[in-house]
Amino acid sequence: MHKVNLMQKFSTFQDHWSPKIVGELNGQHVKLVKFQGEFVWHHHELEDELFLVIRGSFRMDYRDDDGAEKFVSLSEGEFLIVPCGVEHRPVAEQEVHVLLFEPAGTLNTGNVRDTKTVETLQHL
Numbered sequence: 001m002h003k004v005n006l007m008q009k010f011s012t013f014q015d016h017w018s019p020k021i022v023g024e025l026n027g028q029h030v031k032l033v034k035f036q037g038e039f040v041w042h043h044h045e046l047e048d049e050l051f052l053v054i055r056g057s058f059r060m061d062y063r064d065d066d067g068a069e070k071f072v073s074l075s076e077g078e079f080l081i082v083p084c085g086v087e088h089r090p091v092a093e094q095e096v097h098v099l100l101f102e103p104a105g106t107l108n109t110g111n112v113r114d115t116k117t118v119e120t121l122q123h124l
Helices: 008-011
Strands: 020-025 028-038 049-055 057-063 069-076 078-083 088-103
Touching: 008 020, 008 028, 008 049, 049 057, 049 069, 057 078, 069 078
Parallel strands: none
Antiparallel strands: 020 028, 028 088, 049 078, 049 088, 057 069, 057 088
16 A cells, blocks of 8 residues: 655646546546646546546536537536546646546547547556
8 A cells, every 4th residue: 555645746747638547446547637728529438537626627518418518617626527428528728637537448538539649548
């Protein structure tokens, strides 16, 4: 067993939209990511995702069952679970630090492959 200092881990990288693995349990990954700007619209067929804001704030855009665009605003200390199959994209006006909790093997861009897709994640 070992403890993880989130602030120390966040201080080790600067890149945006590139999740880093900081823990593993029961087939799940605990990841840290920094982002700013808009991500790509995507969904995950089989995986739910948890987004916990550590520093800053962001907006999670999503499309409901009728295809209508909606959003949830998140601030420090708040989290959101995006259920599998829900099309979504995070948007941050300023840099935000987020902890992700999701099944191992979850691709950051889900059903989409583009320049923000990270196939191989770094372990910190």
